[in-house]
Amino acid sequence: MLLYKTILASAILIMSLVVAMYSTLIERKMAGFFQDRLGPDRAGPWGLLQPLADGIKLFFKEEFMPNTADKFLYILGPSLTMFIACLISAVIPWGPDIVINGQTFSLQMADVNIGILYVFAIVSIGVYGIMIGGWASNNKYALLGAIRASSQMISYELAMSLSIIAIVMMTGSLSMRDIVNQQQGLNWNIWYQPLAFLIFLVCAFAETNRSPFDLPECETELVGGYHTEYSSMKLGFYLFSEYINMFISGAVMATLFLGGYHFPFIDKLGLSPNAFAFVSFLVLFAKITFFGFIFMWIRWTLPRFRYDQLMRLGWKALIPLAILNILITGVVILLNQ
Amino acid sequence: MFTNYIFYFLSILALYSGVMVLLSKKPIHSVLYLTMTFFAIGGHYILLNAQFLAIVHIIVYAGAIMVLFLFTVMLLNLNKEDSSPKHIWVKAAAIIAGFMLGMILIGVFRGYDLQIVQQPMESQIGLVKQLGRVLYKDYMLPFEVSSILFLTAMVGAVLLGKKEQI
Numbered sequence: 001m002l003l004y005k006t007i008l009a010s011a012i013l014i015m016s017l018v019v020a021m022y023s024t025l026i027e028r029k030m031a032g033f034f035q036d037r038l039g040p041d042r043a044g045p046w047g048l049l050q051p052l053a054d055g056i057k058l059f060f061k062e063e064f065m066p067n068t069a070d071k072f073l074y075i076l077g078p079s080l081t082m083f084i085a086c087l088i089s090a091v092i093p094w095g096p097d098i099v100i101n102g103q104t105f106s107l108q109m110a111d112v113n114i115g116i117l118y119v120f121a122i123v124s125i126g127v128y129g130i131m132i133g134g135w136a137s138n139n140k141y142a143l144l145g146a147i148r149a150s151s152q153m154i155s156y157e158l159a160m161s162l163s164i165i166a167i168v169m170m171t172g173s174l175s176m177r178d179i180v181n182q183q184q185g186l187n188w189n190i191w192y193q194p195l196a197f198l199i200f201l202v203c204a205f206a207e208t209n210r211s212p213f214d215l216p217e218c219e220t221e222l223v224g225g226y227h228t229e230y231s232s233m234k235l236g237f238y239l240f241s242e243y244i245n246m247f248i249s250g251a252v253m254a255t256l257f258l259g260g261y262h263f264p265f266i267d268k269l270g271l272s273p274n275a276f277a278f279v280s281f282l283v284l285f286a287k288i289t290f291f292g293f294i295f296m297w298i299r300w301t302l303p304r305f306r307y308d309q310l311m312r313l314g315w316k317a318l319i320p321l322a323i324l325n326i327l328i329t330g331v332v333i334l335l336n337q
Numbered sequence: 338m339f340t341n342y343i344f345y346f347l348s349i350l351a352l353y354s355g356v357m358v359l360l361s362k363k364p365i366h367s368v369l370y371l372t373m374t375f376f377a378i379g380g381h382y383i384l385l386n387a388q389f390l391a392i393v394h395i396i397v398y399a400g401a402i403m404v405l406f407l408f409t410v411m412l413l414n415l416n417k418e419d420s421s422p423k424h425i426w427v428k429a430a431a432i433i434a435g436f437m438l439g440m441i442l443i444g445v446f447r448g449y450d451l452q453i454v455q456q457p458m459e460s461q462i463g464l465v466k467q468l469g470r471v472l473y474k475d476y477m478l479p480f481e482v483s484s485i486l487f488l489t490a491m492v493g494a495v496l497l498g499k500k501e502q503i
Contacts, residue, residue, distance in 0.1 A: 073365075114465060117392040124400025128372070131404070135365060135411055143411065150408055154401075174465060 004105055012089050012109065020243035021051040027243075027296050034300040058236035066229050070136040077133025078230065078237035084126045085241040088248045091115040093177050095261050095281040099273045107277060108177060115176035116168060119252060120161050123207055126245075127153045130216065133238070134226035145225030148307070149216035152206055155314040156213075160203035162322035163196040166329040167256055180260035188259040195325045197257045199318050201294075204253060206314070208245040211299040215307060250291030251284070258287050340384055347384070351377035364410045372403045389465045 025040065025047060032039025040047040065074060090109040097104045112118060127150045134146020167189055171179050183189055190197045206213040217225030227238045254260060261280035271279060305313070354373040361367045375398040382391035472480050 070363075070365075073369075112388055114388050114392050117389070117396065121392050121395045121400060124396055124404070127404055128407075131407055131411070132369070147408065147411060150404060154404060154408075157400075 009109060016089055016244050016247055019247050020240055023243045023292060025051050030296045031300050058233050061232040064231040066138060068138040073132050073136035077129050077136055078234045081129030081241045082237045084122060085244040088119055088122045091118050091176050092251050092255055093180050095277045098277045111177050114174045116164055116174050124157055130226050137229035139229050141223045142226050142228045145216045145222050149226055156203040156206035159199055159318035159322050163199040166193050166196045166325050169329050176255055180255055183259035183262055186264045190257040199322050204249040208249055210295055212302040212305050246295050250288040253291055254284060254287035260284060344384055347377045347380040368406045368410055372399050375399045389468055
């Protein structure tokens with residue numbers, strides 16, 4: 001069992017890393033498409049080796065550390081960001097159980113009965129890496145970027161948690177697996193909770209610091225934001241964790257709202273359990289890819305918010321809407337009893 | 338046996354980071370050590386099979402309160418070491434206050450019949466269902482009253498923070 005869990009954990013970790021690596025290429029290709037140019041196409045066929053070349057470039061760049069930086073915290077910042085980004089994948093059910101030699105294995109690292117709260121906890125401590133890095137750089141732009149990032153993440157966390165409460169009320173469980181299993185076929189949560197889905201999607205953009213919410217690294221005002229003083233692979237970790245976060249938040253959204261690995265008529269195909277698990281996993285992956293596309297589409301379409309607009313949207317629009325959604329859900333549940 | 342080692346590890350971590358909160362020179366380091374203490378205590382909750390309490394502990398303390406602490410320390414830029422000598426009266430007041438708190442703690446634990454938890458991993462007290470039942474059936478009124486108290490405090494803080502006249 002321990003061996004299986006180790007293999008599964010490594011597989012999930014490698015998968016998130018590879019997906020994050022290739023999302024950088026897809027992102028640049030998409031940017032090229034939106035701006036009517038080709039995008040990277042020099043390294044390998046269709047630029048397929050570009051992420052590898054980028055990685056090698058980042059590794060061999062000069063390591064630079066400011067003289068006045070807090071040495072330990074300066075290194076801790078990017079490491080913590082990367083570590084926390086990889087943690088959420090532990091509670092996501094990647095597919096139904098598989099059978100090897102008559103034993104059933106779960107494709108979920110840990111089926112804790114508080115799965116959703118675990119996601120919230122990791123999201124809420126995700127801000128530490130950015131804050132520590134920005135502060136330890138001892139640079140005013142980095143500090144401003146870190147403060148922006150943290151106030152943005154704190155503000156949008158609230159609306160995010162409130163929007164999920166409606167789902168928890170409908171499901172009656174905090175376990176990710178229960179939530180997925182209640183969305184068999186096309187019985188997805190998005191049909192019942194479109195408002196919650198919209199709020200969660202906007203908050204996911206804000207939490208991953210993606211455009212139009214990328215104020216923490218607003219180049220026109222802050223040089224580079226919280227990672228101004230970082231170079232080499234430490235900078236790479238910050239940039240890379242954004243892509244991991246994007247992948248994982250896509251997975252969380254697919255699990256909570258788009259039925260996870262469920263797909264209509266998939267059980268009518270008459271597949272063996274392992275093939276069924278594999279097809280289900282592919283379905284989940286397709287949904288995550290769809291969210292990845294939305295993330296990139298919006299990034300290359302919309303301009304950045306102004307800071308006061310960001311705060312107004314978070315506190316005066318999303319939070320009241322989320323509370324209203326909880327109220328409506330509660331009334332409907334009461335009336336249906 | 339394995340959980341014993343985890344228990345000792347978490348306890349040492351909690352005590353060490355708790356002491357380091359007091360000993361660190363820079364306020365930011367103190368805040369980060371305090372966060373570490375909260376994580377260690379959250380680990381203790383998991384050892385008692387109280388997953389809900391553990392996660393809520395981390396969300397509320399590490400995720401919300403300590404982030405605000407860090408935020409404030411950064412905004413006020415309390416980077417410099419505070420080396421100004423304290424007045425003798427301040428020191429005396431601190432010693433007396435600490436001593437009195439210690440007395441209260443000793444008094445509480447003397448009057449309490451300490452038990453060793455049998456089979457901590459099988460305890461069901463900290464799971465969501467149990468906790469919800471206790472909160473909303475047995476302690477309904479105190480729970481709601483304390484939430485009103487929180488709301489009042491929040492409104493008060495917003496009112497105090499407002500710059501313009503109302």
